[in-house]
Amino acid sequence: MRNFLVTGLVAVLACAGAFGVFYVMNGNRALHRAAREGDALAWLRAEFNPSPAQFRAIEKLHESYAVECGNHCAAIMQARQQAAPADQVAALEKTCVDAMTAHFRRVAELMPAGQGERYLATVLPRVAGYQHDAAPTLRATP
């Protein structure tokens, strides 16, 4: 009976060891860190592996777009607060979404070969759910 239990314990330890090894091997440490720190730019770097120069260029593009996006969002919020006609709000939103899509395409052009398409395939479907109700920040978590 004792030997049976020892064998069971060894099996459990082997199972746990295999779990740990394969969990670490199939994980993505950079992605975990980005998620833990809520850093979307770190995700961009971990996910699409741009060179340092490409990443700096992407960062600058985001900084410049932040100003443009801020203007769009302010206009949309103001129109909503003033209960502007729905078509006016929709037009402002469309302008914002178009600008955002163009921004993503510019970012994709700065990505390494092959990664730009993957980046667009990741972000563009999410633009459809774009809402002007969130606090603006490049932190993934508020």
Added chain:
Amino acid sequence: MNSPETFDTLARVMRAWRLQPPRNPEFRAGVWQRLRAGQPLSWAGYVRAHAAPVAATLALAVAVGALTGREQARARVAAERAELAASYVKALDARSMVMP
């Protein structure tokens, strides 16, 4: 009682005596079994005695652990990737962008 004739008779009997025990193929195994019954078997001995089921159990445990670990890691990566991608897109809804 211990006369030379008695010894001669005994010697004759002993010379004529032939022991022919029946062959027992299980003799050695029986000896080991009796020896083991007398003392607790070590784990190494237990593993040797049950090599096939123990090996199968360990292989199954490693396989289950490896598959579960891989799937858990992939699920976590997929969930974090989706969360970060959604946050990244949402973060570009910016009126006062805070760049790190």
